[in-house]
Each structure stands twice: as C-alpha cells, then as structure tokens.
Amino acid sequence: MVASAIKQSGVAAPDGETVYTVFLLPKVAVIDGYADSRNGMGGYQGSFRDERTGKKVYYAASAYTDKGNGVRCTSSSVDNISIAASHEWTEAVTDLDVNAGKLGWYNKRFGEVGDIPINLGYPLSQLWGRVDGCAVQKEWSNALGEPVLTE
Numbered sequence: 685m686v687a688s689a690i691k692q693s694g695v696a697a698p699d700g701e702t703v704y705t706v707f708l709l710p711k712v713a714v715i716d717g718y719a720d721s722r723n724g725m726g727g728y729q730g731s732f733r734d735e736r737t738g739k740k741v742y743y744a745a746s747a748y749t750d751k752g753n754g755v756r757c758t759s760s761s762v763d764n765i766s767i768a769a770s771h772e773w774t775e776a777v778t779d780l781d782v783n784a785g786k787l788g789w790y791n792k793r794f795g796e797v798g799d800i801p802i803n804l805g806y807p808l809s810q811l812w813g814r815v816d817g818c819a820v821q822k823e824w825s826n827a828l829g830e831p832v833l834t835e
Contacts (some may be wrong), residue, residue: 686743690734700738703729703776705769706745710761712753714747721747726768728756729776730783742780744772757808770820771798783833785791800824801831 686704689695695704708714714721716728727746734741747754749764750828757767775782775796778789782796790796801811801824811822813833822831 686741687732687734690741691736698734698737698741701743703773704741704743705772706743707769708745708748708829710748710750712748714745721754722752724755726764727772729772729779731781731803735743740780742776744776746772750751755808757812757821758819760819763812766819767821769816771823774798774823797824806831820824 685706689704690698696702704719714725714727716725719725719728720728725747727744728751729742729744730763731740731742735740744785746765746768749756749761749768753769754764775798778797779787781787782790794800798821801822802808811831812819813822814820815833815835820833822833824830825832
C-alpha cells in the first residue's frame with residue numbers, strides 16, 4: 685500500500701527518515717506473517733527499499749481497534765489506535781529494519797522495546813498514559829526496569 689502510494693506520487697517521496705503510517709479501517713485486519721490483529725496484534729512496522737530512488741522506506745500499520753480486532757487498552761477506539769501507533773513509532777526509532785533482521789535494540793526473550801512490558805505480563809490498562817492529551821503506550825526502560833511514559 686505504501687509502495688503504491690509513493691509510486692503514484694500520492695505521498696511525499698522517501699527521504700530515509702519518514703515513517704509512513706497506515707491507519708486501517710474498522711474490521712480490516714493487520715496481518716504480518718503468522719501474527720494478526722484478530723489475535724492480539726495492534727500493528728507492526730518495517731522497511732523496504734524504494735525501487736525508483738533506492739532509499740529506505742520505513743512504514744507502520746495500525747489496526748482500528750474494535751470488537752475482535754486490534755489491542756484494547758481502553759474503551760476508546762481512538763485512544764487504542766494512537767496507543768498502537770505510538771508503540772510502532774517507538775519501535776521504528778529503535779529497530780527501523782526489524783523485518784530485514786537488522787536490529788538496533790532487541791531483547792531476544794521479550795522482543796522490541798514496546799513489546800517487553802506486554803510480554804512480561806503487565807496489564808494493558810497499565811501500559812498507557814497521555815502526552816499533550818494524546819494516548820500513548822508506556823515503553824520499557826532498562827534503566828528503571830519498568831514501563832515508563834516520557835514527554
């Protein structure tokens with residue numbers, strides 16, 4: 685979807701720094717290999733090389749959280765979407781090329797920085813907060829040994 689939009693000049697040309705983000709419509713599943721948003725995944729991020737410019741294209745996809753789709757941290761679909769997007773954007777910063785096996789920061793047992801508190805079993809209701817009114821996920825801090833919210 686992102687490659688097609690870039691090819692058709694529907695979005696800005698890749699610059700190697702932008703994370704193109706796709707927010708899916710209700711009832712549309714995010715599927716990444718063996719995982720999908722109907723079974724506990726809120727989104728994913730990755731990269732590919734643009735065939736015209738040769739530059740890396742970084743992208744994220746976020747499910748519309750509703751009954752049976754996405755990750756429900758709150759009762760608000762809008763908040764759940766922004767929580768999932770903040771999760772993917774944070775992981776894009778630490779592991780831009782995760783799907784290519786080039787990891788900048790990764791815990792072999794618990795996954796990427798946004799996955800660690802989830803995989804450690806923290807309740808989803810405790811893994812988010814607000815920054816300037818927007819719902820975002822708390823991310824793992826090695827220094828503090830717990831999920832934190834930073835502004």
